[in-house]
């Protein structure tokens with residue numbers, strides 16, 4: 001049996017532990033799927049696979065137990081599913097055009113969740129259309145607020161939707177609800193001075209909880225949206241670590257431009273001797289300053305946006321399992 | 326006198342009105358909601374008919390227009406005190422019958438509750454004129470009919486909005502604005518039945534043992550003391566005082582008054598650290614009794630006018646209308 005495994009993998013299928021069998025990986029950008037596609041997923045799984053679907057950690061479906069020969073047939077069937085992504089490239093009947101850049105994940109966001117500062121699914125789909133298809137290995141996730149339910153901090157690029165609270169003292173009844181909550185459940189960025197609220201912008205994380213708690217609308221949302229971009233979080237065999245903040249209070253255009261630039265940065269610095277190299281390890285090699293300079297090239301930052309001067313990623317190194325020696 | 330106006334005529338009427346009045350009405354505050362990408366309907370200055378939101382109820386009541394959330398009463402500097410001037414213009418408010426009745430309930434508290442009139446309230450309130458928005462269908466949470474607050478005569482002009490606008494101009498102050506417009510007899514109608522009906526307990530059935538009743542416990546468990554039911558209520562009138570010193574030597578300062586709400590922590594705290602009504606259920610009882618019992622004993626009308634805003638805004642889905650019905654059931658049982 002002859003299978004070009006590299007080609008198959010790029011097409012969204014996987015080499016599995018059962019020889020001769022593959023598994024189809026279905027992308028669901030933003031983790032939100034029109035349920036009409038569930039019937040299609042069911043049909044492929046029962047007709048070509050083993051009648052099961054695995055819900056992946058990246059919010060896709062993986063359908064195992066498929067014969068490699070059936071790939072062309074299945075690619076025809078999933079055409080509407082791929083077309084629903086609204087990609088700029090024509091895919092036709094050839095299936096997924098790439099697999100390196102992983103499904104863009106999102107928490108449920110403000111379509112449902114009251115904490116959500118933005119429509120995370122919408123943003124994830126916008127990013128999907130911007131970066132996919134691409135064979136470079138990128139993990140990107142969008143989370144609606146700093147609760148980070150999607151675990152954006154475990155991604156190469158994690159977008160945390162934030163909001164800048166605007167305070168109107170003339171509407172404030174000094175009830176302290178915003179101050180108490182920020183102190184107990186967030187970062188303690190608020191304090192009360194002469195019955196008015198003072199916000200420390202250095203430690204405010206833009207969760208928007210003070211706005212939700214305010215009974216008079218004295219705390220309100222700023223009209224423009226803002227985002228925190230955390231970068232180079234990962235799991236893996238060397239040095240799992242959570243992402244660190246690269247940009248605060250940036251606008252959407254800036255965040256998207258940085259991610260676009262990051263693809264060029266990887267193209268320039270990737271170690272071609274390896275089968276694949278994750279962007280985080282490239283940053284480890286070039287250093288943060290090179291990364292910073294290259295991804296910010298031609299990016300217009302708003303006055304409010306702040307860039308990290310230095311980043312120290314910590315994380316865990318398996319080679320220093322000191323506690324076991 | 327009744328008049329009929331086209332929408333264009335109404336807009337030019339509004340433009341002329343604004344020369345002498347600050348004109349307020351329910352309007353959309355785009356993205357003004359506490360949750361992202363949500364609007365809030367609120368009382369704002371309106372310039373034209375298109376600014377008025379006539380299909381959705383406002384989140385906050387119009388009381389903040391003449392009873393500010395936070396108001397500096399006077400400033401002092403050593404021996405001198407000065408009272409801040411207020412805007413010289415008069416105020417025109419577009420509002421529904423429940424809210425006019427609600428303002429009547431506020432008037433009783435500020436102007437007819439004891440020998441003194443509240444100066445700060447009165448000086449703003451005297452400038453207010455009412456433009457009644459005819460309301461015959463109401464909204465899901467309204468129960469103004471049950472509260473006998475669906476009708477009012479206390480308007481200056483009553484309006485029916487449609488393709489044409491009909492106006493009943495009652496106050497001579499506004500006749501000049503309508504001179505020359507097409508006359509058409511128009512008598513405003515009032516809603517006669519809300520989708521929500523509330524059964525009020527008989528005043529005699531409210532006895533002290535009701536205060537200890539089990540029914541309040543539910544609210545201790547559910548209410549989070551956020552105060553939205555107070556801040557959105559057209560008839561909540563409570564305030565507290567704040568003295569703030571401005572200069573380094575405490576020679577200058579100001580005294581403010583700000584809204585207070587009986588559900589909010591600290592409302593019933595007293596000197597020495599004691600606080601009444603620590604339990605949220607006790608606060609719910611206190612509010613309920615004020616709204617449908619003791620205000621009535623004093624003024625002969627219920628304080629609550631059934632605008633339903635407290636139901637609309639409660640994050641815990643606590644229904645005040647439902648609470649009144651529960652009290653009635655319990656009172657009737659005994």
Ligand code: SF4
Pocket residue numbers: 163165181182186187188189190199203204205206207208209210211
């Ligand atoms: S947005 Fe969040 S962190 Fe900032 S002040 Fe409000 S509650 Fe605190």
Ligand code: SF4
Pocket residue numbers: 171172173174175176177178179197210213214215216217218219
């Ligand atoms: S929650 Fe609102 S009203 Fe209360 S102290 Fe904070 S800003 Fe003022």
Ligand code: SF4
Pocket residue numbers: 427554557558559560561616628629630631632633634635636645
């Ligand atoms: S208690 Fe509720 S229904 Fe009654 S006037 Fe106040 S907000 Fe309206």
Ligand code: SF4
Pocket residue numbers: 555560561562563585586587588611612615616
């Ligand atoms: S006691 Fe409560 S219900 Fe009564 S007016 Fe004051 S805040 Fe409103």
Ligand code: SF4
Pocket residue numbers: 547548549550551552553554555588589638639640641642643
């Ligand atoms: S709005 Fe609801 S939760 Fe908030 S204080 Fe009023 S009853 Fe309690």
